[in-house]
Amino acid sequence: MDCTEYRLLMTARIDNELDAATMAQFAAHVANCPECEEEYEALSGLSSDVRMHGERYAAPAHLKQRILSALPHRPPVSREAGKWPWAWINFGAALASSAAFVVTLGLYMAAPTSTNGLEEDVVSSHYRSLLVGHLTDVASSDQHMVKPWFTGKLDFSPPAYDFAARGYTLIGGRLDYLHGRTVAALVYQHRQHIVNLFVWPEQGKDGTAQQSVSRQGFQLLAWSDHGLRYWAISDAAPQDLAELRNLLDAQIRGETSSGSQK
Template sequence: MTDEPECREVEPLLHGLLDGELDAAHTLKCEQHIAACAACASAYQELVVQRNLIRAANLREAAPERLRRRVRGMLGRKSNTARFMRPFRGAAWPAAAALAAGLLVFAIVPRGPDLGEQVAESHVRSLMANHLVDVVSTDHHTVKPWFAGRLDFSPPIYDLAAQGFTLAGGRVDYLDSRPVAAVVYRHGAHVINLFIWPERAGDAAPVPPLVREGYNVRHWTKLGMSCWAVSDMNAEELARFERVVRASNPV
């Protein structure tokens, strides 16, 4: 990827373009830029290849039992639905059928990957693409200024070396329909992606520890920022990372 201003603007949008998450204006902007920029076109093609590899690896978890029970329950309510529809005969039938179809679609059509899954997939992509960091440094004086001009907010950077978590650098990623900061730490042989972006309404609601794509994921909010940490570390160590960040002041 080049350092041209338009390339820097388009780069964090490529993941959103791939996943179909951009609005029409940003989609058109990215497509026009890719058509004219060989470097960005190559980067986008790499993302396509990586996604196909991830899908081919069949990393997704099987449907949990609670989801199966919900589906079975919905199927079991088929007879109740039929009884509900009987009164809607004659002229009212088309409207009733449309209402029932709308309710069914709302109930069973997936609404896209949850945010925890997006975080895990971004972590996997960063490892597979050898694109873990765009700025390589253990010095927060180098990493923090690098984000200036690339994001519309200043992500907090934490010096956690004394607690065993070494700063490795950072990059711009795309999550939750917006560019975000990915601050990377290392703990022994383990890599931790700490995704940070401004808190939105509802972000402060508790999110239990997650396992997505085989990786542990944790979420919390601090200093007006929504924070998502993901790593192949065991759950206890990632929980300790969260506690250390919560107890630390940004540098």
């Protein structure tokens, strides 16, 4: 493929519509082609700006009611030449396309283990952090540097622990934007794999079963603990993410039971 073809793929890439093989090919090209990289950066910047700052309005329930009650049960049919019910035809076309949209949305919402696009966001953030070389805002394997770095930047304190001795080296942290909120991303290296561990507060999820899925060639593991929601993602094996979770759990339990918070 040449640059022209890669540029055609850019919006699909931003919308996470590429399959894993094409995505990898795309990443390899962009990493080695400054022109395409610049173009891609500009496009994804625009995309995230719109997502972050774009105005959104939800249709109120009474509007839905009004539209439904204004709809006839059956559009009038006229067989007389020159008296085509154009208005109804146009309206019908509009209705058909919005019906198609509703069907699409329905399929999307009904997709198994779908969490309303959150998984896709996790994959995008992980992929973006690798692609643009923006893994960390604070690069340090010293948990006493990473944890305080988040202070004042977030309204919660993410657990930042290094498990280098167990094969999971904390290489830093960064702020990320996931599904409409600012989250902490803790970055681990496990052998040759990078693990992004996204953390944010979410009450009422404790006790939710751990969720393990694979998306676009990545493994994702989600769980909740002590009012925090965790999403780990990597191209490592599922059991590697589970092990990271166990290490973290043990560390948090240890701190909680000894009553000392670092």
